[in-house]
Amino acid sequence: MSGLSFLLLEDSLLDAELIDALLTEGGIVYRLKQVKTRDEYQKALEQGSFDLILSDYSLPGFDGITALEIAQYVCPDVPFIFVTATMGEEVAIETLKKGAIDYVLKQRMYRLVPSIRRALREAEERRARQQAETELHRREQEFRALVENSPDIIARIDKNLRYVYVNPAIQRSTGMPPNMMVGKKTPELGIPEEIYSPWEARLRKVFVTGLPCFFDFDFLSSNGIRYYQSQIVPEFALNGSVETLLSITRDITESKQAEQALRASEAQLRQQKDELEQANQVKDEFLAVLSHELRSPLNAILGWSKLLRSRKLDTPTFERALETIERNAKLQTQLIEDLLDVSRIIRGKLTLHPHPTSLVPAIEAAIDTMRLAAQAKSIDLQFKILDVGNEETTDSHFPKQQNELQSLELTKIRNSQFQVLGDPNRLQQIIWNLLSNAIKFTPNGGSVKVELSTEDREIGRIREVISDSPHAKIIVSDTGIGISPDFLPYVFDSFRQADGSTTRKQGGLGLGLAIVRHLVELHGGSVTASSLGEGQGSTFTVQLPLCASSKDKKKAGIVNSSLSSSVKPNSYTYSPLKGVRVLVVDDEADSRDFLVFALEDSGATATAVASVEQALEVLGTFKPHVLVSDIGMPQQDGYNLIQQVRTLPPRLGGDIPAIALTAYAGEKNRTQAIAAGFQRHLAKPIIPEELTNIILELVVDTRT
Known part of the structure; x- marks a missing residue:
């Protein structure tokens, strides 16, 4: 033990020297400070730091109990030992109760050193325990704060x-x-x-x-x-x-959701990767097929051309060579036309020239075109017309006793019954593609049947104008190779064929049915495909809206509560748009001419321009009541136009009612047009009566 500091409260110098000698003899290294009075004692406790207090019990002016109480108050952790000549048992017990560590009688000073060593050891243990308890308490508080928060x-x-x-x-x-x-x-x-x-x-x-x-x-x-x-x-x-x-x-909700989102994203990426790989495969197959389909006619054309140059062919062979060259040239032309049509469809530039026309001549023309191909494969090609006079007729089995006048009358009836607003050439193309497809995939000795009938249903695009609109239904069915259930959902996709390999039996680019779907939709109709499976034949059903007859229109009426009872939309001399000024914006000259003619035929005053810039110039001077604009135009489209118009003040036409015209009739296109600032959306081909009634509604709404 070294470096210790003791405080000795003893008024006897002799006893103090004796204690000092005993401690030195006991090997304790220390510094001893002796005090004799109460004041010296209190002052020493307040100013110094001691490891042990030794005190006599009998002191001048105060006793040992008081000294112990003072020490307990000032430095309670310092051990206190009494060293006294006399101390009764009761007093000794009381001092221990008060906090003294021990007492040593001066007659037994040999106990002093062991008592001091024990007191110092216990004090050290007590300090260590207190430190541990303090540290434990601190850590418990930290742990509680961590746990609680x-x-x-x-x-x-x-x-x-x-x-x-x-x-x-x-x-x-x-x-x-x-x-x-x-x-x-x-x-x-x-x-x-x-x-x-x-x-x-x-x-x-x-x-x-x-x-x-x-x-x-x-x-x-x-x-x-x-x-x-x-x-x-x-x-x-x-x-x-x-x-x-x-x-x-x-x-772990957030991490779990992030993990789920990551898995979904990975699944989506895998799906996109698979779709991309599939698209690349389709592209590669298409390019291989395209190369084959383009080279095959060229091979025949170039081969026979060289033979013709030799001038060594007899007359039958010469005629055969010319027929082969012509046939392959026409095939080459058709392939190129199909590619161009798909390109126009993708760019939204496939235009129609619609007017009331009968489906019967279009179907008959397509059948006439394909009849030789059917005969070459001994395919029975039939055309049935239903609903004419509630009887079934065909194009080739009219009653022989019927005279020419009756035949002419029947032709007029069936032609008027199947009137649609469409482009005759494109309608014929629809039927031709379906027949070509049916004949191509029907084996020798099979049959292909075309049925034409009507049915009443509602079409969403014109439901606002005429309810229960009658429709023409064209069914092209065959006894051919059929369509597998796996391929049926993709039958109308471009460049998709059930067999896309170079070893396939049938030719073609896989564009015909895709073109059919787009042409039918541009005519406001729908087309579906069905098949019981491979080897079970196929059925394609086309539905097109019919032009309502005067009798039908009077029966159906026009659904518009804003119109007065005096309005007669079907009267020959009626001009429902008289006094209404309409500005037409379309980059296609034919479309502009058609729209202006239709609007002026309904009594409107129409002005047509070809661009957004011209429309903005005319808007302030012409002061139209309604704006009719095509969406797909070069440089600036219809969306750009309506956005610029809506920034103008009302006096310059900023609040003019506007109608969007587009080649697509999907809900996405309608929503996009309305969101851009148009009031209405019309899909091409435009039905004049529908356009007239929508303009009337907008004008009535504006004026009321």
């Missing part, structure tokens, strides 16, 4: 699987206060069995094995489904047994 749910569970502690995170996460859980088991908290059953099984396992484990689960809380991950760790008793369990449960 942790975002993780921390709980302690006893051997009965009851919660003895739960931190506040449980309430932040589930809305359940911690005190509701303490003392209860998981099933008593309303937790579903599918959660608490495996949860308690894991708790029991940790109690048995003493090994930590994990448990993932999801829970439907007031904030929706939450995902959690729990770690269960054992807390051991001194004997090594598991006394309690500590569970740390983390809300």
Whole structure:
């Protein structure tokens, strides 16, 4: 022991010297400060720091008990030993109760050094214990602060699987206060069995094995489904047994959702990759097919051309060569036309020249074109017309006794019954493509049937104007190779063929049916395909809106409550748009001419321009009541026009009602047009009566 500082309260110099000698002899290295009076004693305690206090009991002016009380007040952790000549047993006991460590009688000074050593040792142990307790308290406070404010749910569970502690995170996460859980088991908290059953099984396992484990689960809380991950760790008793369990449960909802989003994104990327690979495969197959289809006619043309140059052919062979060259040239032309049509469709530039026309001549022309191809394969090609006079007729089996006048009358009836607003050339192209496809994939000796009939249904595009609009139905069926269920959803896709390999039996680019679908939709109709499977034949059904007759229109009426009862839309002399000024914007000259003619025929005053710039110039001077604009135009389209118009003040036409014209009739196109600032959306081909009625509605709404 070295570097110690002792305070000696002793009024006898001789006793002080004796104590000093004994301590030195006992090997204790120290500094000793002797005080004799109460004032000196208090002053020394307040100014110094001592490791031990030695005090006589009998002191001048005050006694040892008072000295002990002063020391306990000023420095309670410093050991205090009485060294006195006389001390009764009762007094000795009282001093120990007051806080003295020991007392040594001067007659037994040999006890002093051992008593001092024991006092110093116990003081050191006491200080170490206090430091440990202080450190433990500090750490407990830190741990409590961490646990109480942790975002993780921390709980302690006893051997009965009851919660003895739960931190506040449980309430932040589930809305359940911690005190509701303490003392209860998981099933008593309303937790579903599918959660608490495996949860308690894991708790029991940790109690048995003493090994930590994990448990993932999801829970439907007031904030929706939450995902959690729990770690269960054992807390051991001194004997090594598991006394309690500590569970740390983390809300992993965000990471789980991010993981799910990542998996969905990866799945989407894989799907896009597969689609891209499939598209590349389709492209490669198409290029191979295109090369084959273009080279095959060229091979025949070039081969026969060289033979013709030799001038060594006899007359029959010469004629055969010319026929072969002509046939292959026409095939080459058709391939190129199909490619150009698809290009126009993709760019939205495929234009129609619609006017009231009968489907019957279009179908008959297509049949005449394909008749030789059918005869070459001994295919029975039939055309049936239903609903004429409630009887079934065909194009080639009219009653022989019927005279020419009756035949002419029947032709007029069927032609008038199947009138549509369409482009005759494109209508014939629709039927030709369907027949070409049917004949191509029908084996020798098969049959191809075309049926034409009418049916009443509603078409969404014109439902606002005429309800229960009659439709023409064209059915082209064959006894050919059929369509597999897997390929049926893709039958109208461009460049898609059930057999896209170079070893396929049939030629073609896989464009015909895609062109059919777009042409039918441009005519406001629909086309569907059906087949019972491979080898079961195929059926294609086209539906096109019919032009309503005067009788039908009077029966149906025009659905527009804003029009007065005096309006007669079907009167020959009626001019419903008289006094209405309409500005037409379209880059196609034919479309402009058609729209101006239709509007002026209804009594309107129409001005047509070819660009957005011209429209903005005319708008302020012409002061139209309604703006009719095409969407697809070069440089600036219809969306650019309406956006610029809507920035103008009302006096310059900023609030003019506007109608968007587009070659597509999808809901997406309609929504986009309305969102851009148009009031109405009309899909081409334009029906004049429909355009007239919509303009009337807009004008009436504006004026009211």
